[in-house]
Amino acid sequence: MYQYPTITVQTRDGATRERLPIPDMQASFKETWNVNDTWQIEFTVMDNAGYRTAIGLLSVENIINYGGQQFYINSINRVINNGTSTYSVTATHQYFTDSANLRINGSPNSGNSADSNGTPTSFQDAVNKFLNGNDQGISAEFHGNFPIATIESPSGSFQSFFSSHAGDYNAVVVPNGKHWVFYTTDAFRQDNGRTMFYEHDSEDVKLGMDSSSIVNQAQCYGKANQNDNSDTTTYAVNFLWSNQGSIDRWGLHRGDVIQDDRFTDQNSMQSYEDSHQQIDPSVTLTLNAFSDEGYQKGEVIHLVIPKYDWKTTVTLNHIERNPFNEKDVPTLAFDNTAISVNDVNAALRQQIKGIHEHVGSLIGVISSGGTDIENHMADVNVTWSEGEVEDLNGKLKQLYG
Numbered sequence: 001m002y003q004y005p006t007i008t009v010q011t012r013d014g015a016t017r018e019r020l021p022i023p024d025m026q027a028s029f030k031e032t033w034n035v036n037d038t039w040q041i042e043f044t045v046m047d048n049a050g051y052r053t054a055i056g057l058l059s060v061e062n063i064i065n066y067g068g069q070q071f072y073i074n075s076i077n078r079v080i081n082n083g084t085s086t087y088s089v090t091a092t093h094q095y096f097t098d099s100a101n102l103r104i105n106g107s108p109n110s111g112n113s114a115d116s117n118g119t120p121t122s123f124q125d126a127v128n129k130f131l132n133g134n135d136q137g138i139s140a141e142f143h144g145n146f147p148i149a150t151i152e153s154p155s156g157s158f159q160s161f162f163s164s165h166a167g168d169y170n171a172v173v174v175p176n177g178k179h180w181v182f183y184t185t186d187a188f189r190q191d192n193g194r195t196m197f198y199e200h201d202s203e204d205v206k207l208g209m210d211s212s213s214i215v216n217q218a219q220c221y222g223k224a225n226q227n228d229n230s231d232t233t234t235y236a237v238n239f240l241w242s243n244q245g246s247i248d249r250w251g252l253h254r255g256d257v258i259q260d261d262r263f264t265d266q267n268s269m270q271s272y273e274d275s276h277q278q279i280d281p282s283v284t285l286t287l288n289a290f291s292d293e294g295y296q297k298g299e300v301i302h303l304v305i306p307k308y309d310w311k312t313t314v315t316l317n318h319i320e321r322n323p324f325n326e327k328d329v330p331t332l333a334f335d336n337t338a339i340s341v342n343d344v345n346a347a348l349r350q351q352i353k354g355i356h357e358h359v360g361s362l363i364g365v366i367s368s369g370g371t372d373i374e375n376h377m378a379d380v381n382v383t384w385s386e387g388e389v390e391d392l393n394g395k396l397k398q399l400y401g
Contacts, residue, residue, distance in 0.1 A: 002326040008065045009057045009073075017065070018054035021045060025324035031067075033297070035188075035317035036166055036173060039093035041071050047085035055087065064091045067323075069177060072097050095175035098136050099159035104129060118150040120261060123169040126151065127182065130158045137178050144184030146170060148262055170276070174297060188298040189315050195302040196285075207305075208284040213337070215255030215277045216246035220270075222263035236264040246279035249310070278337065285314050285334040295319075301334055312336050 007025060010017035020043075028044040041064060047055055064071040071091035079086050123146035131138055149168040154161050162173065172188040174181045198207055222237025241258070255277070263269040285303060299316045318333035 005067055005323050006065075007324075009054055010063050010065060011057060012061060012063060014063075016057065018051070018057055020054050020064075021048070021051050022324060026322075027325075029322045029324050031319070031321055031323070033319045035297070036162075036171075039095065039175075040090060041066060042088075042090050044086055044088045047087070058087050058089055063094075064089075070094045093175060094177070095173075095180070096159065098138055098178060099162065100157050102130050102134055102136050102138060102158040104155045118152045120148050120150050121154075122146065122148055123171060123182070126154050126161070126165070126169075127158075129154050130161070138180060139178065140180045140182060142182045144170075144187030146182075146184055147260065172298070183298070185315075189300050189313075190296055190298050191300040191313075192296075193302075194299070195304065198303060198305045198307075204288050206284075206286040208286075209281045211250060211253075211281040213278045213282050214246065214250055214253040214280065216250070216253050216279050217242045218255040218273070218277075219257045220273065221257070221259040222266075222269055223261045224259070235259075237266050237269050239266050239270075241270060241273045243274055243277070243279045250281065280310075280312055280336065283312055283314055283334075283336045287332055287334075288329045295332060303334075303336075 004022055004025075007020045007022075007029075008017050009020055024045040025043055028042075030042045031040075032042075033039045045051070045055060045058070058073065058076055060073050060076055062073050064073060071093055073089060073091045075088075075090040077088045079088070124142055127140060127142075131140055146169050149165060151165060151168065162171070166172070170184045170186075172183045172185060174183070174188075196205075198205065218241050220237065220239055220241045221235040223235065225234045225236060227234060246253075258273070260269065260272075263272070283303065285301070295316055297316060297319070300313050301316075302311065303314050304311050314334035314336045316332055316334050319330060321330035322328040
């Protein structure tokens with residue numbers, strides 16, 4: 001017999017708890033988990049006399065208990081149609097509230113960072129600065145060999161810190177109540193030996209490929225050594241890293257300079273970059289599984305794509321499901337993105353900085369009454385096609401005459 005999960009709603013203090021109606025969950029419930037980003041539930045319930053007390057507890061910041069986890073209600077809408085009330089509820093895992101409340105605060109000019117250039121800091125040390133003596137009851141454990149990252153001293157909320165530095169530290173978080181389990185992406189991956197042949201094992205599969213993130217060659221520097229008698233910095237490792245197999249498959253894709261103080265041996269750094277750079281196109285694989293019971297967060301599938309005569313591994317990082325409906329077909333999404341590459345984050349920050357600069361310049365042009373942006377875009381070194389420039393010119397002329 002199919003076993004439905006238990007789902008209840010309670011007040012924040014836990015003084016009152018009531019079951020929610022399973023028939024409504026069968027029709028509307030959806031749980032969504034996306035690695036490092038989302039864990040929420042959504043459902044609708046109809047007002048009825050049998051569950052009047054439970055429905056009376058559906059209020060923002062009250063708690064939904066489901067799957068051994070607590071989800072805080074942060075959105076609720078009521079619709080009345082022909083005398084029938086329907087409540088639509090969205091609740092997010094308590095991690096997102098706890099991680100926002102877990103903070104390191106300092107006065108505006110206290111100088112939280114050791115210096116403006118940052119300090120080499122281990123992931124465990126950074127996390128423990130938030131956790132030590134915390135008043136939220138949060139504990140943590142760590143799995144894997146996290147890199148050292150040069151960051152400013154942690155401050156603000158843990159949620160903001162982790163969002164900014166998960167890539168720098170090659171980190172994944174899987175919260176279990178108030179106990180947070182952190183993995184490196186390598187430790188997060190669970191290889192149970194599954195293999196899928198695209199266009200053979202299943203037709204109900206969506207495959208997306210993107211080569212824009214490939215990096216297969218970059219100048220690499222290892223541990224920095226400051227010379228005593230000069231300001232010159234030397235490095236224990238200094239070489240041009242290349243992955244020839246990737247270059248042969250996809251052509252040359254050079255990346256930004258990489259400097260990593262963990263390495264004093266070239267072979268070790270070569271091997272690390274081979275396994276942590278995005279040497280193949282990023283792949284997103286989405287499939288509808290008969291059941292997600294056999295799949296775990298972080299599970300690896302060995303994907304064979306005969307069309308390209310190419311094999312890769314993809315990791316489960318997204319789940320959508322309704323466990324209250326035994327006929328539900330969960331949606332699982334996998335990808336092979338190497339999120340651990342430090343220079344990807346640096347490149348993104350540089351792009352964002354450039355975008356802000358270009359937008360600021362454009363605002364200046366528009367404010368001064370200018371509508372011809374072609375010369376301006378050349379000045380800020382932005383390459384747009386002739387059609388894009390013409391289209392934007394037309395829109396600006398419509399707005400500003």
